């Protein structure tokens with residue numbers, strides 16, 4: 001159980017020395033209870049208190065990393081049930097399944113699709129993160145060959161080896177043990193054997209049981225066998241079960257600090273039908289999965305899932321914004337148009353994307369609006385005629401352009417007169433309201 005502020009206070013030195021940056025030990029204890037402070041901040045805490053508080057303050061969902069290198073995947077460390085309470089920490093990973101019955105040529109195609117899945121969206125790199133190699137043949141030799149082929153073709157991609165056959169697990173893991181893979185497939189029938197293989201190769205063990213009680217009992221048993229790092233699967237396959245079980249697991253971990261379910265969750269979303277698979281995967285993303293397994297890589301599906309994941313895992317307390325400056329799109333000349341917008345990341349990337357689509361070289365003045373979009377920034381008084389004119393004057397852009405013309409977003413057409421008043425010698429032109437009108441607008445002027 002998590003300790004209350006008063007219980008934590010009883011373990012602190014109670015000298016109110018303020019070295020932790022808090023006025024009293026009680027204030028520090030309250031922050032610790034809310035997981036908003038670290039025990040390290042108190043230099044005088046006793047070893048005994050450190051031990052007790054260290055255990056109690058460990059993240060309720062165990063932090064585990066699988067894979068190695070720049071593409072490794074962090075899981076767990078979550079501390080809240082709802083994103084608005086603080087934030088969700090580690091975005092869930094998407095893994096695509098490759099069965100060991102798949103022909104070599106097809107494996108090449110899937111690996112290539114994983115490599116090509118990476119996109120840049122609002123400044124973040126998004127991709128299919130892992131490959132889930134499954135032992136569909138139940139033949140250890142075939143599994144070993146498939147793992148070898150995938151590891152050779154995709155050396156940087158984190159791997160999940162899925163088998164309930166301990167001999168196959170051993171055969172696969174001995175090839176990729178140094179890549180810190182997940183071995184998925186421990187259940188009530190093979191727990192000892194799979195725990196032994198996972199321990200031998202220091203792999204993370206994926207544990208499945210039907211229902212939460214059975215799952216909790218199984219993780220306790222496997223922990224007692226010496227395996228600390230696990231990902232868990234409650235057997236949920238339908239949408240209803242995924243929502244129910246994943247929510248109950250997160251709730252038990254966060255609210256009750258129930259260690260037997262305090263592990264990252266894996267959701268198997270594979271379906272024959274792509275739209276249904278996307279829907280199930282989306283539920284996994286929204287409801288606490290750390291890994292979502294897909295049957296295929298498809299671009300349309302990637303876009304939907306990446307967007308969903310990014311929306312859920314951005315920090316709601318930090319607006320996504322880009323640096324205030326004059327960006328060049330293409331290779332603008334002194335005659336090229338100058339447009340202005342705000343520095344909300346999504347606004348910047350959509351507007352600059354549409355300017356690129358127009359193929360008209362352009363300068364894009366991106367003004368700091370504390371990460372707000374155009375209309376919101378205008379309503380909040382952060383995108384006003386005074387601020388826009390000040391930004392344009394201070395930027396020095398008038399020395400780079402021949403025509404002193406500033407194109408403003410159509411939504412703030414009302415500002416055009418006031419900006420012209422504050423920018424003597426400049427002409428203000430009202431551009432389209434929506435970004436998708438930019439290509440036609442720019443082409444019509446070229």
Ligand code: SF4
Pocket residue numbers: 012013014015016017018019020021022023024025028041042043044045
């Ligand atoms: S540093 Fe430690 S002893 Fe000093 S006020 Fe903070 S919690 Fe209390």
